Amino acid sequence: MSVVFGASGCAAPTSADRYSSALGRYPGVRRVGTYHDDVYFVAQGLETGGGAPHVCAGGRHVLALEGWLANREDLARSLDLVGELPADSVMVATALLRWGREALTRLHGDFVLAWWDAVERRLLLAADRTGGRALFYHDVGGLDTGGGIVFANIPGPLFMHPLVPRVLDPAMVARATFTPSLDLQETCFRGVKQLLPGHMLDWTVGAEPRVSRYWRLDPTRRLRLRRDGDYVEAARELLDKVVKEALPREGIAVSMLSGGLDSGAVATTLARLMAPTALHTVTVRPDPASPLPAGKPRQFQDEWDHAQATARLHPSIMAHGVPATLDSLEDLLRSGFHWGGRPPVHLMAAAWMSAGWRQARRLGATTVFVGRAGNATLSASILPTALRPRLMDVPQALYTAALAASNGMNAMPYLRAFAPDWLRDWHASLRGTGAVWQRRTALRREAAERIDMDGVWCSHFSGDRRAAWGRRARLRLMERTWTARTLSACQHFRDGVERRDPLGDVRLAEFCLAIPPDQFTRFGQDRFLARRVLADRLPPEVLQERRTGRQVAEWFDWVSRHRAWLAAELDGIDASALGRDVIDVPRLRAILDDWPANADVAEPRYIQVMNVLGRGVAVGSFIRWAEGSNM
Template structure:
């Protein structure tokens, strides 16, 4: 990864000096010396964090277009040979750094040519002929990129702290973005800092003297594969094999992987082990420090099933990672500095940190994950029920419903998935309330009433149905979910904090496109949700996992640590209450009431898993406190 900074100024300022300050502020994300280059009214620069062999040939900003284009990039290109062949390059591609290859792409096909690139990238391109600064990111946002458009200048950098090094860019939180975060709305163009915008994943932003124009670089074609059932499984195996293989390229260090009891990380880990043999794969499983109750249909301790996966592959070094009981509140300052955004689930993040600590201790430089597996490998296909109903295929619907009943599904669940998409939002909300699970924001969000007022409009603008009815189209649901994904800040922060490059094979663009083209019925064949992954990876996973219907429940012992941290929570709320932006967003008094009324259940009491408890305490109180801490730090209030 590379820390980027760029400045286009029409004010006659010392641009190289300013860009140098912006790069120095991001030194944690790029330890190599800063290199800057100026072309007419713009200066671009970078600080390199070498990760792939071709980084040895990275000489900084690249000049092209007969001296009229200047490009700097933070990139890992996974289809280098394919790109070189399409460009007709005769040079030794192994000695061509990623920014050079990207410049060749732009010279040949323009900025739209970046849609041909598979991998992770953030690009800044200055076109001196047109006086246009273009910023672009890969479809899943694996590399971050932010910008500020000021009076007579435009500045861009990998992380907000680079922009805040410019004296004319304010340092303040965005109350709107934080409110949307607490309502779990998709992130918009605005970052979590006021006046700083993010380039959205899979988009290019062109900025000139007249304004800003945003274009989408990647839109998957709507194609439907028609194969034999066995060929679907073979195709998914081949796509994952390729996606994992291209993510093993590195300069040094060992390879690690998350390994849970779920299909996604287990499939990634098992595939990586096969490809690395005999080189070891360090596989990390988060296990609870204390036995705790879990909701029905979930697994609290994923260690035993993960161990069975590891036992099938001689080169997997299985590493169960147990939390050390620390309160995540003590980690919030570190989270702010590394990720520069609020943390969604503080107790889950603590488990992630423990895995990163263990991976670093074992010399891991690349850590594979399976975060987007729900959209690719393990899509459950449940939306096929509504598709059958909506198209009048009632015989096939009855057959699928009988098969699901045989798998243990209740009639109510089948009916909700089948009819829910066709029920008006108000009726659906009433039905959900009737059966004991309120969807009202007041039930799980720490937002003060005044901050909720405008959320309906913003939700509609982002395509969010606040009644959360089931979807009738699995492809549309996954595309909407993928549009919400932005891995960049987490990836960048993990590299800075632990020297570990997070790579997610389930986020591979080619794998996503292939998975979206598979008919939904293949994902729920014979009434077995996630059927395609179960068939595809039976060659590398144990039968216990292939047949497992439960899902992992991370941080099942959250209430134990939180009970011990009540005084810290109260003290944090004291600081939050003194912060004006936090007071504008959060209902601090309600959070205090939750602490005063903290349940006195025993640690092993299953009542900790009641929705009313997890919504109020795990979601509202803990997430609200984390968001308040972010606002307090970003406002520099105390």
């Protein structure tokens, strides 16, 4: 992991030493490598000795690469490289010299890059296709002076530059009360943008920057094999490949291990590849000091028994169960704001997972494997949240509703998806609940009207109309999973370990989107592909589990311990002009005053307490942090 900062054009720094010194103060940075000429400057703050900007082609090109390559061996063969493989930066530079911008579609892994051509005075910025790294930029503008670009892989360094204002964008802050993954291209800071996964920015002296998408999933591609078993074998081969290629070349790898299919797929595949070397796994368990609500039929709250059962099948797995602990919520929020520049999706999630990251660091981990993207690829269901069907989609939508019912799920969301907007609005008015977004966010009505929240919500449930209805929800899930990964990409620095998720690999996603839907869900058999693929590495109690593991089951006890802090934060939000304008503070005070008696009483009010109050306070705290009032 390294911190990258660069500028070009009229934005190029006049004092490289000052920016290098500022980068050197970031946690984990041991030294700073730089390159500069009259119109371009790039600095890379490094933890170790390697990874500085790579100068090649006789000094014409400079590459700053942050991240890692997966397909090193395949890439080396294509590039005719022999002998010991060079560093990732050398391989990427060689690919760009050979294939130009087309090289981006040949690179697998998690990375962002800046590629400078000193002769043509041209800059290329690019983000990988699956959101493994983030890249932020600010267009200085001013074509009369040649314009300029300032960029960094975390937001903070951007504001070192005098031409980048640290000013909040009220519209984007309001959007953040719903979910930050709706429009990540615009950040919460005015003029600061982010390259989305699979996008690149091309800038030349004297021209405006051009952002384009260099790759997207093809929802029309189909892959048909002769037998059910052929899909299983193909998926196993691909799973082994992407996990193997994600292994770090140096350092210690640890894997998260829950009681589900996704992290189990990653951890057990790692164990087989690394054997007889021990693989340490970490399972976060509920806080023993917190009372838990009564369990729900389709959920289980402690995944340790399942994790142990998985470990027993693999002698090289050393399983560690660690209890969740409630650290300083305020400190965790502020550190998240600092590294990511956004409010969190969930008020308590970072606190709950912090015990796992601490344990990984105690085990000496430099890389922690996770399986977050598995729900969109290997363990996908064809029963995700229903999108609004067109008339031609009616047969497929009815079939999906029947499939959901056969798997013990509620079929009504798939039937309600047919309802027109006017009927939805009438029904909400009749119940006195308002629009769905009103029930789930702390946004004031006036702020919602300014950003057309009704239109935002409708767009959220439209999906990509290029795709057939049966694949549209899965396509959206994959793309939103990759976009959501960029939210946590900056948190590598806060948690002190790099996260790798091989289940989000492009090749696995393309395979899973192309094969027939019945490989994932059949009548009475959901997540059908993953259960068959993993039959050679997971125990029956995990393979046959139809419930889902629940994280932060102790949410009510944890948020109750912070009632005084929540009340103080609401006072602070009310004292901020922007906070008052965006957040419905009186509504949040009413929720805080009408506090549930215990965890069981609180469960039906989860959305109200955590989504409305919890996220509302998180966004308000972010506003105050950005304004400098709770540093």
